[in-house]
Amino acid sequence: MLKLFKEIRRAGDATVGYPFQPLEMPAGFRGKPEHNEKLCIACGACAIACPANAITMELNADQSLITWDISYGRCIFCGRCQEVCPLFAIKLTGEFELAVKNKGDLRESCSYAVVQCARCGRPYAPAKEVDYARRVLASVGGVAATDIEKLDLCLDCRRADDAEAFQKQARERKGA
């Protein structure tokens, strides 16, 4: 019995001041994911990786805008989005107080413009993603950048171009 009292005395207060004082979480704690909409190029890697489908990407009716959306109600704080993002545009923070009074407040979203194909006029990719690809290719330069103007075309038109070029080449060879 005496041992027990000693132990109680030694242990002292086990409680902390939270919620009246802030609670610091250690580095690496997986809390609320923060999305940096400026860095984001709307490539959709996070939406594909998300096991809980908390992150989704959807086109509007006329396909002029693509909307990135996260539901903190669905999020399981695994951090897969952070791992797969090529631009470090999403990061898990130490924030864990996510309760809201209105369910709708658990969502955050932002929309990105979708560009249209310079030839056929069909929408084909988020403008920021195309722009990012252009900048990457330009900075690499050399052979990689030779077809840089083709970034304005949709996949179908590029395929058609490639097919024509191939056909032309084949005919020339035959002729030669």
Place this chain on the structure above:
Amino acid sequence: MTTKRQTALRVGETHVQAVRDTFPGAVLDATWQAADQVTITVPTDMLPDVVEFLYYGRGGWLPNMVANDERPINGSYALYYLLSMEESDPGFVVVRAEVDPDSMEYPSVTPRVPACVWSEREAFDMFGLRAQGLPDERRLVLPDDWPSNLYPLRKDAMDYRRRPEPACAVENYEFLYEGHAEETTQVPMGPLHITSDEPGHFRLFVEGEDIIDADYRLFYVHRGMEKVAESRLSYDAVTFLADRICGICGNAHSVAYAEAVENAQGIEVPLRAQYIRAILLEVERLHSHLLNLGLVCHYCGFDTGFQHFFRVREKAMDLAVLLTGARKTYGLNLIGGVRRDILDEQKLATIAYVQELRNEVEALVDMLTSTANFESRTAGIGYLDPAVARDFSPVGPCVRGSGIARDVRFDHPFDGYKFLVGLSARSHNGCDVQSRTLVRVEEFMDSLTMIEQLLEGAPAGPVLTEKWQYTPHKFALGYTEAPRGEDMHWAMVGDNQKCYRWRAKAATYSNWPILRYMFRGNTVADAAIIVGSMDPCYSCTDRVTVVDVKKKTETVLTKDQLEGYCRRRTHSPLAGKGW
């Protein structure tokens, strides 16, 4: 025979040969899924003979049986009886038999090997496969109001989002009484659990204060995870779902699932990742065992001890946050390895935590065991006969408290456990609540030693591999020793990047069937501590109905009444109610 002979005998080869010798022509096919796993296909009518032979004749234990709808692959249903061979030639032998999709029947193994009972009941619920001769044909998993001809895991049954209309308005589950006394009273406990505030409905058959028999019904919180994994998730996201099977030992499930797929696909997990997985499994054991030790204090009326165990447990939770970024649902497993490395500073901090936990828990355990109530409340209570244990294949501290040292970490070493030195499975011979508690205490201390050894031994290197090829329809077992016993996962991936079939067996699934035997011969006041000593995990019941077999009366007790009675053992809540 299609298998090629190799010079050295593969694991399990002696068992396959023994089956061939004993039952000529019974082995239609034998294939190895992994170094320690072989699946033999036998004719359906030979099933009971072969399983019984391997179980009792060759030192096998049966974690569970997996049913699978293989009609799209080969035109029939298949049953996989998983056997863990633990005497000679340790490894896993899986007995597979095909079931004709027209008759939907197969001979029940349960009369020969009682451990199959839950699995065979479940195979009927989920697939409509009827075991001929199964002594207990009640529903196990599906609720009473589920339509009788809808079998959710058949491939052509239903979309996972569909909610069928309730087929009936009342509970019609029949509780079975196996005792001999003619007049008993029934004590219903539940549908909410008396120790863990989770749902399960217990029916105690009592004579006065003595429990003659008990029956129970669980699965009130069956979440249909296997169906969700098959239909909605891609196979590599299932580790995160497996993390959520249990709020206590989720990581053990996650690792077991990942390793099932890895074994099937022949993925070699980097060594460092294997060490990290083992470390995290042991971190999980720390907090789980402290929780149970705290509960034991609570049931002995030593609530100060309960508070102190929980105070110390908080350090184990902090350690988990440090290493994984979350208190629970570690979420660190991917197919092919883990997502986070343990950095040097984290290693140092972990060693400091381990030292602190060792000192604190040693002092607390000393206090618990010297409490007067501990001995009298736990010794001789909830006797689990080793013979019953042999028949039902229970796992974890439950079976180890009955003198049988089965522990997957030592019987079938995996991950970092392969490299441990100087440790072995713990066991005690008392067969009672006390023995189970002492096993947990020793295992806790061993876990600390393991974490130290593993941290020291972990080689540098990558923690994740992506160099492998996905092959559909390959299957294998994955297994871990969760704090409550072995978790056994069987997974087969499909041709659509999803699980074709995933069977997750939690430790407690193996332990529930033996509970009625542990109840027998004890008093109503012991019921709570007996259930507590199993450290049960049901996704888990507050009320208890008590039925007096003599007076045919029925009383519903609340959790608080029962717990209070468990501590005081005076002022029976049944007094004055016609008892």
